[in-house]
Amino acid sequence: MATYLESMQTYFKNNGKTREFSAHSSKVHSVAWNCEGRKLASGSYDKSVNVFHLDRDRLSKDVTFRGHSDSVDQLCWHPKHPDQLVTASGDKTIRLWDARANKSIATVNTKGENINICWSPDGSTIAVGNKDDLITFIDAKTHRSRLDQQYHFEVNEISWNRDGDLFFMTSGQGCIHVLSYPDLKSQVVLNAHPANCICIEVDPKGNYFATGSADALVSIWDIRELACLRTISRLDWPVRALSFSHDGKMLASASEDLVIDICEVETGEKISEVPVESPTFTIAWNPKKHLLAFACDDKSERDRDRDAGTVKLYGLPGEH
Template structure:
């Protein structure tokens, strides 16, 4: 039997998209933290949602019949959980970056912390490579550390002399992207970290970057409102 999700006709035009969201305009609130939420993310299979908070915890929700049901709350960080990201192909693993100078990997099956990796600074951004082999984490001092997920050790570090805002990978995990405070996107090869090009994307601070599912395009957001 075919999955009904796979037989749905994709929405192709803007008006149809607007109509769809207008007819599905339902908002539900879920209270899982005692302080502000810094990051949310869906697992690769779309069945779990994680949220990271200033209260030092990570909440896991299961999606059941269009409703979220809280499954578990991970605790262990001694500082704010500033960003999280899921494994690109393993729906039970996620990683978190914290102000406590550590990265943690959590297993939602066992409800345990699978690894704790110490880092040199207060971490504010994190990206798991699509092939699953490397986690990149950036701290407040613009140092980016690369963690081998087999050994759970930092294998290399790169110090930048500009404000690093967000980090990302391409689908094949051989290009590494970062946005900076000068409105640019830096693209480097990985693991050599050789600079390939610098795109002047915005007149203001380039804050965020996101790749489309095909890997052909990426979008950036900036303090210039673009």
């Protein structure tokens, strides 16, 4: 009987096709699936947000949201509501949107240019980080700030664990700061990497988290023991984005390398790699299927008009 590694290697060997869809007029900064895996949202340098629905093996555009006056740098969907999403922009606001009603629910003014955003697992709180290393916790119902937390080190990405009682931050010193939530008391500072720790992702099953660093390494951690289990060293450039598959068994890693690495979490062994033509800064596994969405940096000026603003899908949307 084939192992998981072998079966998935065979699956992607047979189904490892990349399809490309026009989404924006310029670079796509963020892609994310809703909790049902039926809709994909993309945010762009062109200040807009697009929502697509997955129609068999292709993406069809549902709606374009406009309202931000600067680049949309990151977005995420409500963890339980399939039609609500939130976007973070350099215009010093976050916006909540309703994909079903095709409109903005709320605009929340913040204190800086926002670069990171995440939703608590219960959907009650939104955390947003800005370029000045200030984290603001916002009540998702009242749209009011609950707390501002200023840090005196470079804060990169932020995330809750699946239980919502721990809050993680990656830092420019290569550390992972683990705080209790909601009191935000420091529990431990993990020396994860010798270089800037850029991104963090928690697996859907709540067993692991992974970090990516400027040292080109990916580290996989036991989330309960807060112990590093293994490192992945196949990439050559800083790791910019990570995503776990819906079963928590695969991890995709993206960088300025011209491949996206897909590994088995349990062993770190390579399952597949996705060829790309330019650096990749955002990736997202579908929460129900072995289907990876991603977007690449715009290529050279000569190719920019043709390649700008595209969203790509790797794999097939059918269940495996």
